[in-house]
Amino acid sequence: MANDTFSVDWMQGWTDLQRKIWNEWVAMAGEQLHANRGFPGIPGVENAAQWPMQWLQQVMEAAGSGNTAAPWSVPWFQQGAGAGPLDDWMRSFGIYSPETTPEKSALANMMAAASGFTRLSGEIFRALQKMGEGVQDGSEWTRSLDQAIQQAKSLFTGQDGSKAAMDPMSAWGQPLQMWMGMFKDQPLFSGGILQAMAGQQQSGQWQQAAGGEWLQKLLAMPGLGLTREKQERMQAGMRDLMVYQEAFQSFQTLSNQVNLRALDLLHKRLLERGATNKPVESMRDLYVLWVDCCEEVNAEFVRGPTFQEANSRMVNALVRVRHHSQTMMDELMGALNLPTRRELNSSHRQVQELKRRVRALEEEIHTLRTQDHSAELRSIRDDLDRLDVRNLRQELADMKSVLEVARSSSTDHADKKQTTTARARVAAREKTGSAPAVAAAKRGE
Amino acid sequence: MFPFSVTPQQASEELMRFNQKLVAGMTSLSETGPISAGVSGRDAVYTDDKLVLYRYQSRVEKRHRVPVLVVYALVNRPYMADLQEDRSLIKGLLDEGMDVYLIDWGYPDGADRYLGLDDYINGYVHRCVSHICEAHDLYRINLLGICQGGTFSLCYAALHPEKVRNLVTTVTPVDFQTPDNLLSRWAQQLDVDLLVDTMGNIPGDLLNFTFLSMNPYRLTGQKYLDMVDLLDQPDKLKNFLRMEKWIFDSPDQAGEAFRQFIKDFYQRNGLVKGEVVIGGHRVDLKNISMPVFNVYATLDHLVPPAASKVLKELVGSADYSEFAFKGGHIGIYVSGRAQKEVPPAIADWLKARG
Numbered sequence: 001m002a003n004d005t006f007s008v009d010w011m012q013g014w015t016d017l018q019r020k021i022w023n024e025w026v027a028m029a030g031e032q033l034h035a036n037r038g039f040p041g042i043p044g045v046e047n048a049a050q051w052p053m054q055w056l057q058q059v060m061e062a063a064g065s066g067n068t069a070a071p072w073s074v075p076w077f078q079q080g081a082g083a084g085p086l087d088d089w090m091r092s093f094g095i096y097s098p099e100t101t102p103e104k105s106a107l108a109n110m111m112a113a114a115s116g117f118t119r120l121s122g123e124i125f126r127a128l129q130k131m132g133e134g135v136q137d138g139s140e141w142t143r144s145l146d147q148a149i150q151q152a153k154s155l156f157t158g159q160d161g162s163k164a165a166m167d168p169m170s171a172w173g174q175p176l177q178m179w180m181g182m183f184k185d186q187p188l189f190s191g192g193i194l195q196a197m198a199g200q201q202q203s204g205q206w207q208q209a210a211g212g213e214w215l216q217k218l219l220a221m222p223g224l225g226l227t228r229e230k231q232e233r234m235q236a237g238m239r240d241l242m243v244y245q246e247a248f249q250s251f252q253t254l255s256n257q258v259n260l261r262a263l264d265l266l267h268k269r270l271l272e273r274g275a276t277n278k279p280v281e282s283m284r285d286l287y288v289l290w291v292d293c294c295e296e297v298n299a300e301f302v303r304g305p306t307f308q309e310a311n312s313r314m315v316n317a318l319v320r321v322r323h324h325s326q327t328m329m330d331e332l333m334g335a336l337n338l339p340t341r342r343e344l345n346s347s348h349r350q351v352q353e354l355k356r357r358v359r360a361l362e363e364e365i366h367t368l369r370t371q372d373h374s375a376e377l378r379s380i381r382d383d384l385d386r387l388d389v390r391n392l393r394q395e396l397a398d399m400k401s402v403l404e405v406a407r408s409s410s411t412d413h414a415d416k417k418q419t420t421t422a423r424a425r426v427a428a429r430e431k432t433g434s435a436p437a438v439a440a441a442k443r444g445e
Numbered sequence: 446m447f448p449f450s451v452t453p454q455q456a457s458e459e460l461m462r463f464n465q466k467l468v469a470g471m472t473s474l475s476e477t478g479p480i481s482a483g484v485s486g487r488d489a490v491y492t493d494d495k496l497v498l499y500r501y502q503s504r505v506e507k508r509h510r511v512p513v514l515v516v517y518a519l520v521n522r523p524y525m526a527d528l529q530e531d532r533s534l535i536k537g538l539l540d541e542g543m544d545v546y547l548i549d550w551g552y553p554d555g556a557d558r559y560l561g562l563d564d565y566i567n568g569y570v571h572r573c574v575s576h577i578c579e580a581h582d583l584y585r586i587n588l589l590g591i592c593q594g595g596t597f598s599l600c601y602a603a604l605h606p607e608k609v610r611n612l613v614t615t616v617t618p619v620d621f622q623t624p625d626n627l628l629s630r631w632a633q634q635l636d637v638d639l640l641v642d643t644m645g646n647i648p649g650d651l652l653n654f655t656f657l658s659m660n661p662y663r664l665t666g667q668k669y670l671d672m673v674d675l676l677d678q679p680d681k682l683k684n685f686l687r688m689e690k691w692i693f694d695s696p697d698q699a700g701e702a703f704r705q706f707i708k709d710f711y712q713r714n715g716l717v718k719g720e721v722v723i724g725g726h727r728v729d730l731k732n733i734s735m736p737v738f739n740v741y742a743t744l745d746h747l748v749p750p751a752a753s754k755v756l757k758e759l760v761g762s763a764d765y766s767e768f769a770f771k772g773g774h775i776g777i778y779v780s781g782r783a784q785k786e787v788p789p790a791i792a793d794w795l796k797a798r799g
Contacts, residue, residue, distance in 0.1 A: 109665065109668075109669040110467075110669040110670075110672050110673060112665075112666075112669065113665075113666045113667070113668070113669035113670040113672075114463075114467055114669070114670065114673065117463070117670050118460070118464075141447050145448070270448040271448070273448040274447060274448040279447065279448050279449055279450040280448055280449050280450065280451065281450050281451060282451060282455070282456075282459055283451065283456050283459050283460060284459065284463075284670075286449075286451075287667075287670070288667065291662045291663055291666060291667045294662040295660055295662050295663055298660075298661065298662065299660075302627065302631075302658070302659070303627060303630065308630055308631060308633065308634060309634065311631065312631075312633075312634035312635055312636075315635065315640075316634075316635070316636045316639060319636065319639050319640050319643050319644070320639060320643075322643050322644075323639060323642065323643040326643060341645075344555070345558070345645070348555065348556055348558050348559055349559050351556065352558075352559035352560065352564075353559075356564070356568075359568060
């Protein structure tokens with residue numbers, strides 16, 4: 001195959017150009033940083049403005065010395081720098097505070113991504129240099145590419161494999177960080193302990209370090225005496241921890257395979273590009289290609305039952321550990337006569353139940369208040385109509401007139417009086433007993 | 446051919462430009478100011494615990510007679526439906542003359558741990574619907590559900606069909622176990638009882654992590670590398686940060702509601718099987734007799750189209766329509782094309798049904 005790109009003395013060209021560009025960059029960046037950012041009087045970050053310069057200085061020195069690893073060790077990009085240089089640097093730019101805002105978290109993510117990109121670029125440069133050396137020696141570039149891929153793979157399988165696997169671009173670091181975050185408020189089983197446990201990559205290493213078989217036997221021993229129950233709970237907690245560690249290691253091993261298989265796929269894609277005359281034209285192009293490969297492999301991986309089982313086992317095991325620690329914490333709090341989570345939960349549950357009852361009552365009252373009473377009203381009106389008040393008045397007037405007639409004739413016709421009164425009473429009774437009938441009689445019906 | 450055409454000079458220049466942008470962008474990033482979201486004018490018309498019911502101010506002279514209540518998911522915040530001036534489903538609906546109400550669930554805390562689906566659906570949603578009905582002297586209104594809020598709307602419409610005049614569901618999961626549903630696969634073996642019993646409320650960050658895990662390299666790496674290119678474009682940077690804010694502004698999930706949702710919907714697929722019971726009543730989608738408009742996204746990786754489209758076979762309505770948007774789960778609300786397609790489609794469908 002043609003070694004066209006390496007037909008010139010790549011190594012010499014690289015060194016010369018690098019030196020030239022870095023020189024210009026040093027001047028440019030230094031001017032900007034010194035002009036705009038002084039960071040005076042900020043404890044611990046007095047020299048922060050110099051960090052980019054230090055990096056450039058390293059680049060310069062590395063370019064001269066041939067040490068190509070150093071230039072990529074940017075202070076604020078260093079793995080594990082954590083809350084050190086990066087945070088200080090962010091603070092120095094006035095965009096750091098404990099509160100998380102979109103721009104701040106985005107900045108942190110952006111810096112992490114930039115770090116990944118820069119580190120990747122460093123690896124690529126190193127690989128290209130080696131390939132250049134290989135080509136100079138007369139080797140084919142395909143073999144050099146293969147070697148470069150194998151070299152990259154060693155990042156995930158070597159001594160520091162766990163670190164690389166967990167942080168190829170901060171992605172795989174998240175499961176650990178996220179789940180560990182759940183333990184921040186659990187002093188008995190702090191994230192630090194779990195982190196240390198989970199960080200042991202060799203299977204069984206932690207158990208061995210802690211006493212291996214001895215520990216297993218200890219955990220299997222029955223408790224005795226006054227603290228028997230507590231002993232058993234502690235043993236159960238330790239067993240949960242060991243189950244979690246094992247589950248975590250399985251998950252991490254699987255995750256590592258994604259990175260390895262993604263590199264295989266990248267290798268394949270690069271060969272395809274070579275075969276189809278579509279070479280990678282920029283560092284970014286290569287980065288995106290690598291991300292595509294990672295996502296492609298990851299998509300297949302996470303859809304499979306193996307991942308689902310490993311992921312569930314890890315999550316469930318970790319939650320079980322927390323559950324246990326929470327129970328222990330509750331015991332401790334109870335012993336100190338302080339409120340426990342269990343008590344709070346009971347209160348919350350009762351409050352919620354009361355709220356439901358109140359809501360139900362409120363709704364009932366509301367329904368009663370807004371109920372449609374029109375049918376009842378109609379019924380009452382019908383009853384009133386049936387009473388025929390107008391005719392009752394007429395009837396009363398008639399009775400009065402009958403009584404007056406009776407009174408006036410009482411002196412003249414003493415004998416007739418009783419008869420008339422009796423008739424009037426009968427008539428009144430009839431009218432009172434059946435008002436509508438009287439009314440009808442009056443209407444001549 | 447050698448697969449790299451990058452010369453040392455080109456590579457160096459590229460990295461130099463990248464770092465220049467990065468350094469220069471720090472200043473512009475620190476000057477972006479607060480990131481706000483939610484652009485349409487609105488009034489809080491009803492509150493219920495942490496819930497706030499908003500009515501959006503009209504943008505036309507005469508509003509549509511029947512109001513539409515937007516029921517958002519419990520996951521993330523509802524301002525996604527009104528993200529910014531040129532990306533707002535709400536604004537689109539208002540421009541079409543709709544009278545829009547929206548439920549903002551707020552941020553549940555420890556005191557809300559025992560809120561169940563009954564409390565959410567037969568409680569909060571029902572009281573909001575009743576409030577709107579009383580305010581408008583109507584017996585039933587239109588409902589528009591978004592994602593999980595769509596599932597809630599389906600449950601509500603099935604349990605209270607007399608209160609819903611027309612039902613619109615958008616990117617709504619119905620069949621929770623379609624083969625392409627990655628979230629569902631992950632949820633199957635999760636010991637959700639242990640999780641809720643241990644955690645109480647489920648942290649929003651945990652859900653975010655789950656969503657990010659679906660495309661971890663792109664969403665935690667490449668996306669932020671691309672952000673460097675936006676640092677010198679203030680407007681685009683602000684849009685990026687606004688979306689970033691929405692993605693990570695994730696309320697915790699009330700424990701009991703989460704437990705029930707995962708178990709009954711994801712693990713048992715109860716909505717499709719007609720086995721979900723809420724407040725003592727079985728949710729039977731056949732009870733949904735009102736007109737239904739089902740909007741889904743063809744490239745949705747969270748709620749695959751098949752998970753939504755199955756609704757057609759399950760509802761009792763004789764008036765069922767679908768609208769397929771060529772985009773993703775979020776793009777259906779915030780993409781430029783969505784603004785032209787989705788709100789008018791919904792509004793036209795509602796207007797045609799009075």
